Amino acid sequence: MAGKKTWYFPDGELPPPGDGDPQGHESIIILNPNSEEARVEVALYWADKAPDRFNVDVEPERVRCLRTNVTTDMGGFELPREVQYGIRLTSDVGIVAQYGRLDVRQPNMAFYTTPGYHED
Amino acid sequence: MAGKKTWYFPDGELPPPGDGDPQGHESIIILNPNSEEARVEVALYWADKAPDRFNVDVEPERVRCLRTNVTTDMGGFELPREVQYGIRLTSDVGIVAQYGRLDVRQPNMAFYTTPGYHED
Amino acid sequence: MAGKKTWYFPDGELPPPGDGDPQGHESIIILNPNSEEARVEVALYWADKAPDRFNVDVEPERVRCLRTNVTTDMGGFELPREVQYGIRLTSDVGIVAQYGRLDVRQPNMAFYTTPGYHED
Amino acid sequence: MAGKKTWYFPDGELPPPGDGDPQGHESIIILNPNSEEARVEVALYWADKAPDRFNVDVEPERVRCLRTNVTTDMGGFELPREVQYGIRLTSDVGIVAQYGRLDVRQPNMAFYTTPGYHED
Numbered sequence: 001m002a003g004k005k006t007w008y009f010p011d012g013e014l015p016p017p018g019d020g021d022p023q024g025h026e027s028i029i030i031l032n033p034n035s036e037e038a039r040v041e042v043a044l045y046w047a048d049k050a051p052d053r054f055n056v057d058v059e060p061e062r063v064r065c066l067r068t069n070v071t072t073d074m075g076g077f078e079l080p081r082e083v084q085y086g087i088r089l090t091s092d093v094g095i096v097a098q099y100g101r102l103d104v105r106q107p108n109m110a111f112y113t114t115p116g117y118h119e120d
Numbered sequence: 121m122a123g124k125k126t127w128y129f130p131d132g133e134l135p136p137p138g139d140g141d142p143q144g145h146e147s148i149i150i151l152n153p154n155s156e157e158a159r160v161e162v163a164l165y166w167a168d169k170a171p172d173r174f175n176v177d178v179e180p181e182r183v184r185c186l187r188t189n190v191t192t193d194m195g196g197f198e199l200p201r202e203v204q205y206g207i208r209l210t211s212d213v214g215i216v217a218q219y220g221r222l223d224v225r226q227p228n229m230a231f232y233t234t235p236g237y238h239e240d
Numbered sequence: 241m242a243g244k245k246t247w248y249f250p251d252g253e254l255p256p257p258g259d260g261d262p263q264g265h266e267s268i269i270i271l272n273p274n275s276e277e278a279r280v281e282v283a284l285y286w287a288d289k290a291p292d293r294f295n296v297d298v299e300p301e302r303v304r305c306l307r308t309n310v311t312t313d314m315g316g317f318e319l320p321r322e323v324q325y326g327i328r329l330t331s332d333v334g335i336v337a338q339y340g341r342l343d344v345r346q347p348n349m350a351f352y353t354t355p356g357y358h359e360d
Numbered sequence: 361m362a363g364k365k366t367w368y369f370p371d372g373e374l375p376p377p378g379d380g381d382p383q384g385h386e387s388i389i390i391l392n393p394n395s396e397e398a399r400v401e402v403a404l405y406w407a408d409k410a411p412d413r414f415n416v417d418v419e420p421e422r423v424r425c426l427r428t429n430v431t432t433d434m435g436g437f438e439l440p441r442e443v444q445y446g447i448r449l450t451s452d453v454g455i456v457a458q459y460g461r462l463d464v465r466q467p468n469m470a471f472y473t474t475p476g477y478h479e480d
Contacts, residue, residue: 029131062165115235218370250389250390251387251458324389324425325423352460359363
């Protein structure tokens, strides 16, 4: 099985959208290189309350981009803006995941990306 | 053998070139530290269709930069702009790979880079 | 146990705050996905003197963001600005850590982030 | 022994310095967390010629930042600007390494950093 089942991204924060195009946003990008659909539990960790959890699916041999401000990408969850949080992905088949953020507050683009920490 | 045979980059997207210099672009940089030529299969994963595949070679003890908008770097493949995709590299000898993007839409430079997720 | 006990970030440097909002800053973000509190020793490495050390705690199933210019986040330590340093985290339970920097000197935002190198 | 002995950075390129402050530059940051001095061989890989090699030392429990445009940091080697190259570090004791670049061509700051790929 290709990829790993567990991925962590410690530093999440949904930036303000701004007025321009493209807008400020955050993404969790999940690649499923395997031949079975992946069911992924997303856990959101906070500084001062218990984690929230929901599930997303990623089709076999497809990439899926979760925009964290789009509730249909986030299992109905409405993420607050400008609040520190962390992310864990737990999948039933191997996946590969990356985090990206675009901030346009100044108003130039500032990109921020990191691969995840992964384990079996 | 140095390096790894398989590399993944979940978050690919070819940005618009813009009018300035340097232009907006994406690169896949492959370092072959071994004494044999590397034959690398590049697979491109999409959100809504089956993967595309082509091959590139990297000479021994050399680095090669694939510009994703240059069809001769991409085995003749013409990559669409501003479309989400993922990348897998599969090599017959160990390599080390990195992804870079330069976006100039605002029109300042915004860089985006990540090491790959790798496995044997 | 999820996560790793030891994390390194070679390239730390506290940028000037600037006049705008958000201000230039550095963060060490620590996610504790386990059910026990994490006691973390932070060691700061310098180019020309012996390391400094202090401790921080991270509650179970919480994320904590250490702003490196806030002495109460840094065990009372006052970090000099614009000086090269490196970071090691050593925890008694598994954690996942990331480093982030925001530089606003020009005065646009420039982001800089990296996952840590980790070992048991 | 903490850290790893071998580190790779596929995507090096020395940017133009520009006219402002800070100037555009590249850095290889090496943290030696061990109690012995590290002797590090730096190999530079090119697209079209054989690698160049030189040595640097990093004191025990210290961090050292190599500015790639400073010949005394690079074993006397004068790096060409705006040329693609890759980097390998091979050390006799464990180290942790990171790559950073600052580009000021537009003329805002654009940061680019990556952890290294590492192996024993």
